[in-house]
Amino acid sequence: MVTDGAGEAVKGQAPGELFPDLSLLHRLERMTIASRSRVRGTMQGKRKSNALGSSLEFADYRAYTPGDDFRRIDWNVYGRTGRAYIRQFWDEQEIAVRLWVDVSRSMCFESAELPPTGSGGQKGMLGMHSTNKLLYALRLAACIGYAGLAGEDKVEAAIFEDRAVNRMPPLRGRGSAARLFAFLTQAAAAADAAREPAVQGNAALSEPFRLPGVMPRTPGQSWVFTDGLYESGIEEALSALTAARQDVVFVHVLGPGELKPELTGERRLIDVETGSGKEVAVGPAVLKAYQAALAEHCEYIRQLCSACGCAYIQVDTGVPFAETVLKQFHQQGLLKG
Amino acid sequence: MQIGSMASLWFALSLPLIVLLYMLKRTYVDTTVSSSLLWRRVLREQEANRPWQRLRRQLLLLLQLLAAALLVLALMEPYVDAAGGVTEDPAVLVLDASASMSGADGESVEAGSYFAAAKLAMKEWLDLQPADKPVTLIKAGAEPEIIAAGGQERGLSADLINGLELEFGSADLQASLSLADAVLRDEPKGSILLFTDRTGNQMAAETVHPLSIISMKGSTEADSFTNTAIAGFGIQPESSVNQSDQTGLVTIINYGDRPASGRWHIYTSDTSRPVHTEPFTLQAGKRHSYKAADLPKADYYKAVLDIEDSYKLDNTAYGFPVSSGLPRALLVSSGNLFLEKALRLAGVQVVLADPQRYEPDGSTAASIDWIVIDSVPDHSLDSAAWQELMKHKPIWRIWSAEQPPAGAKGIEPKNGSIERMEHPVTRYLDMKDTHIAQLAEPIPGAPGKPLLVYGTVPALYAGMTDGKPGIVFAFDIRDSDLPLRPEFPILIAQAAEWMNSGLVSHLGQAAAGQQLEISMNPAASAAEWELVEAVPGWKGSEAAASAYPSDLQQDEDGALSTVQAAPRHPGLYRLVETGPGRETLGSRLLAVSADPAESRQASETGSMPGLVQPGPESPDAGADAGSEAEAGITGDEGGSSTGASGHEQTEAAESGSKLMLAPWIAALLLILMALEWGVYRRGSAV
Structure with a gap:
């Protein structure tokens, strides 16, 4: 159900930077985040829980024992048999949706030679191009978060970079959407501003998840938005999250700069994270080899995910994110509704 | 490639x-x-x-x-042979080596002569041909001569061409072209190139194979082809009485088509300055004879034209004085009317001398040419004056059987048979029925071989002794009926002629390379041509001079052949005969000139003589001077066009034999540039 109040509240928090098209939010309100297993949350929610509780969904009968709520005695059975049975129902609980957004330099990187794609190729939030991976990841995270909030789930968001994690407290209810958006926007901008000019070395993906207190204590669904351009640590991070009883959705965000680099001639390729240069004469053969390497890398991550029981989805920032959310996520069964 | x-x-x-x-x-x-x-x-x-x-x-x-x-x-500059590995079509080069090729005009002046220019053109042509093209070179002299035969390996090199020399005789071009055709008889694609100073119209040349005439005549300006020649030069005595002064007769002819004027000189062998100089002016095609009187006596005379023309070989002529009139013989005899009359009949001035009363002195040797000693015993001529005279003069000795020479005796022949040897002295003689009563035998020191044998006894000897002619009669004329025979005056005349042969001091005129019949001194074991003077006016006269003296040919026996080739270069030569001890036996002068026909050839500019252009010697030449000039100009045009077409054919042959690849490479480069631009624009490399 869409409520105007919630929509207005979101608008009041100036979500325009994240959502140039607010109609998307209305469509997200009708969607819920799919959980692949019965959840066990702490508070009442809309999710089927593996615990019995109060809901409309019948689970079982059991003999009445003193102390039970007599309102649940099935009087029809009592009338036929003379014995009191209690109808049991599945409980419905909330799930904790945790959003992990990678704000490392490679995510922020914006190629100077990007062709204008997407929504007119205009500069969006933080002066970023619409195909910017960070912006795209933030928008996706906001969408998922909004869908979670609208689905009465608990939403937590965190941005991580190298060895730092910036978390926000759990949010509930559609009214908290504005806080979520604000956090995402400000956190990304703060991370961008506070970043040191040259960071030596490319930290492993697992580094931020090893920080104390980062791992969630309750089960839930963890969405990791990253470009996956890590030399190592992907497997460890996935293992750590899975071990924390997290249902992990690995959103592999890649831009046109990675998917279809349009480089020619002699180039010195400078890694934006390490600052190291690589001289290469780019030709068709090199590009072909690159595509092979990229496919291999993606396949590697996909296999890691399937080994850990994680969902893997690769998104292209060249595709309008509304389409990604409404079609790709829906088709993959990550969003329902 | x-x-x-x-x-x-x-x-x-x-x-x-x-x-x-x-x-x-x-x-x-x-x-x-x-x-x-x-x-x-x-x-x-x-x-x-x-x-x-x-x-x-x-x-x-x-x-x-x-x-x-x-x-x-x-x-x-790569190229491929258009024939593509197929053997090249053979070519025959024919080089005109006639005397007129020594002329020069226009472009050929720089080279020195048409001949040198032709050699240059030939070498240039050769350079442009592929190395495997068979080329045959024929030098067209008096007889065609194959210098290099074109097999698969080209034997023709620049050195070979450089070594070619002009022949100053006439050139038989038609024979050379026929030979060229014969060389190419199995090669239907062969071609003939003729390098000449003639033009196409001048030769009714018919060849089976295509003929390109490359004419060396450069310009067609009329004055380039002037040629004035000395057509004749003769020396004769002023009168039969006074033989010390000579008269020179010079005939000058203007072969050109415009008037010519200049000077002519006469030099003698003794002076370097002209003894006679006279200006002359001749209309086109005219000839005129000039007379130079009171020339001093000399061994030879030289007439020289001082005029600028394109052909200089005919501007010099040599003349020899007629040998001093009638031969004079000293008849030493006590009296022999038959002999005296027969000698006078033979044109001999007879000076009678009785050995009993006459003693020769110094003036005698100068005034007589030879001596006839008729039946005078040796002891009558014992004196030193006689011995001195007899040593220097040819002697005709008539022995008497009654007073035979020392060691001999008079014998009567056993029969009247006559054996006759062929000899200039015995020509036209039969001697049948001649009776000789007695003869002297043997004759010591008889010259030559017996020419007549009468009844096994030699009766007549004739020959040369020490370069001097000599005759011996082994019988007294009075002892035979010979004077009564009609053959007697003939015998005496021929004997006198034989005695005169030693007097000739020159061999006359000859064309270069001409075969001459020369009566050699039998005592001479060797002879050589000595160059007295080369005709000026052609390049290479110095080089030619180094070829002399050159030895004369000898026949199989080692004796000098009587048929000798005149020297090949125009000039004045001396034939020097030497004996076995290298002593000089005699010398005679020979004037060698280029073929006179070449004089007219050099001035021909186009049309065939006699067809379009009236011959310069034709009687109406003077009257038709204007039309002649016109005809000459027309001929010029015809000639030059023929020459040009010859060059064109040559060029066509060259371009056909080589296919230059440069245009193809240029086209390839253009395509490449377009490709490069495309690559650059796409930026596949910076």
Whole structure:
């Protein structure tokens, strides 16, 4: 159900930077985040829980024992048999949706030679191009978060970079959407501003998840938005999250700069994270080899995910994110509704 | 494919230069990427940060190298033989070596003569031909001569052509062309090139194979072809009485088509300054004889024309004085009317001398040419004056059987048979029925062989002794009925002629290389031509002079052949005969001139003589001077066009034999440039 109040509240928090098209939010309100297993949350929610509780969904009968709520005695059975049975129902609980957004330099990187794609190729939030991976990841995270909030789930968001994690407290209810958006926007901008000019070395993906207190204590669904351009640590991070009883959705965000680099001639390729240069004469053969390497890398991550029981989805920032959310996520069964 | 200019290969150094420039240039464009993670994996194998590896994927560099290589190739002037490996069509070069080729005009003046220019043109032509083209060279002299036969290997080199020499006789071009046809008889595609100073119209040349006439006559300006020649030069005594003064008769002819004027001189053998000089002016085609009187006596005379014309060999002529009138003989006899009358009848001035009363003195030797001693015993001539005289003069000795020479005796022949040997003295004689009563035998020191044998006894000897003619009669004329026979005056006349033969001091005129019949001194074991003076006016006279003295030919027996070739270069020569001890036996002068027919040839400019252009010697030449000039000009045009077409044919042959590849390379370069531009625009390499 869409409520105007919630929509207005979101608008009041100036979500325009994240959502140039607010109609998307209305469509997200009708969607819920799919959980692949019965959840066990702490508070009442809309999710089927593996615990019995109060809901409309019948689970079982059991003999009445003193102390039970007599309102649940099935009087029809009592009338036929003379014995009191209690109808049991599945409980419905909330799930904790945790959003992990990678704000490392490679995510922020914006190629100077990007062709204008997407929504007119205009500069969006933080002066970023619409195909910017960070912006795209933030928008996706906001969408998922909004869908979670609208689905009465608990939403937590965190941005991580190298060895730092910036978390926000759990949010509930559609009214908290504005806080979520604000956090995402400000956190990304703060991370961008506070970043040191040259960071030596490319930290492993697992580094931020090893920080104390980062791992969630309750089960839930963890969405990791990253470009996956890590030399190592992907497997460890996935293992750590899975071990924390997290249902992990690995959103592999890649831009046109990675998917279809349009480089020619002699180039010195400078890694934006390490600052190291690589001289290469780019030709068709090199590009072909690159595509092979990229496919291999993606396949590697996909296999890691399937080994850990994680969902893997690769998104292209060249595709309008509304389409990604409404079609790709829906088709993959990550969003329902 | 063959290469025209191998030196251009040096331009190939530009290729490594381009590569070096590419290696040295730093054209990396700094490009930041989100992560070099994937790139590192890509480049792990094909890491291109080493210079030579950097060149690997450079399409632009490859194209530039290709372009540079093509440019170098184009500079090397490659060509392919159009025939494509098939053997080249043979060619026969015919070089006119006639005397008129020594002339020069227009462009050939620089080369020295038409002949030199023709040799140059021939060498240039050869340079343009493929190496495997069979080329035959025929030199058209008096007889065609194959200088180099064209087999598969070309034996014709520039040295061979340089070694060719002009022949100053006439050239039989038709024979040479026939020979060229014969050389090419199995080669239907063969061609003949004729290098000559004549033009097509001048030769009714018919050849089976295509004939290109390359005329060396450069310009067609009328005054380039003037030729004035000395047509004749004779020396005769002023009168039969006074023989000390001579008169020279010079006939000058103007072969040209415009008036000629100049001076003519006469030189003698004794002076370097002309003894006679006179101006002359001749209308076109006219001839005139001039007389120079009171010339001093000399061995030879030289007439020289002082005029500028294109053919100089005929501007000099040599003349010899007629040998001093009638031969004079000293008849030493006590009286022999038959003999005296017969000698006078033979044109001999007879000086009678009775040995009893006459003693010769110094003036006697100068006033007589030879001596007839008729039946005078040796002891009558014992005196030193007689011995001195007899030593220097040819002697005709008539022995008497009654007073035979020492050691001999008079014998009567056993029969009246006559054996006659063929000899100038015994020509036309039969001697049948002649009776000789007695003869002296043997005759010591008899010259030559017995010419007549009467009843086994030699009766007549004739021959040469020490370069002097000599005759011996072994019988007294009074002892035979010979004087009564009609053969007697003939015998005496022929004997007198034989005695006169030693008097001749010159051999006269001869064309260069002409075969001469020369009566040699039998005592001479060797003879040689000595160059007295070369005819001025042609290049190479100094070089030709080095060829003399040249020895005369000898026949199989080692004796001098009586048929000798005149020297091949125009000039004045002396035939020097030497005996076995290298002593000089005598010398005679010979004037060698170029073939007189060439004089007219040199002035011909176009049309065939006698057809269009009236001959210069024709009687109406003077009257038709104007029309003649016109005809000459018309002939010029015809001649030059023929020459031009000859050159065109030559060029066509050259372009047909070589297919230059440069245009194709240029086209390839253009395509390459377009490709390079496309590559550059797409930016597959920076």
